[in-house]
Amino acid sequence: MSRIGKQPVTIPAGITLTQTGQAVTVKGPKGELNFTLPDAVTGKLDGDQFTVSPVEGEKTAKAMWGMARTMVFNMIEGVTNGFKKELELRGVGYRAAMKGNDLSLQLGYSHDIDYTPPAGIKITAPKPTEVIIEGIDKQQVGQVAAEIRSFRKPEPYKGKGVRYVGEYVRSKEGKKK
Structure with a gap:
């Protein structure tokens, strides 16, 4: 189990996160960033929380889980503070x-x-x-x-x-x- 991957990403006020399939887009005061989640993980948006979970049966799911969550977190941090x-x-x-x-x-x-x-x-x-x-x-x-x-x-x-x-x-x- 990924300790980092388990944690949900909190979306602060003023930031909009949209998900279309595996594509995640984050817009904020400093700009807009895009990231495509790997096929081994799935993302779910719940209000102001974004969670990443591994796909069952995928060999690379454990490796990609924490990385995908960190990428989304860094995108939010980037459009907020840079x-x-x-x-x-x-x-x-x-x-x-x-x-x-x-x-x-x-x-x-x-x-x-x-x-x-x-x-x-x-x-x-x-x-x-x-x-x-x-x-x-x-x-x-x-x-x-x-x-x-x-x-x-x-x-x-x-x-x-x-x-x-x-x-x-x-x-x-x-x-x-």
Whole structure:
């Protein structure tokens, strides 16, 4: 039994959740998100509660049950409050700046890296060494943050690179003579 899957999702006031077959749509003040439930689970809307239950006899039902409930919960959270990831740049000369809607990064390469965010994602650079990514889709916010981090991952000897705020990078001892 899935502990997460058993819990019903409470729909707050101001949010509308509609279900058409396996398709779930959530509308709120920040926007609208869609998700199609896997065939191994079924969703049921009861007033301001949405419950997900597994289909009997499906092999993947247990695996999909908790995931489907969490996806619906994250959609409600996204259209209500939104999601945010913060990155920091560490290294001499590492900078981030906005050029219109694009993010321009100087990460020690011979060229600048220009990153165009996908639709629905807002990127800001309040300081030259700080990047904030905001959006309503949790998966998309995390994917954009991971893509920006992948341009220069933090290295273990000096700790230079792009890292999440609060991320711990274990440092290695250098070569000895």
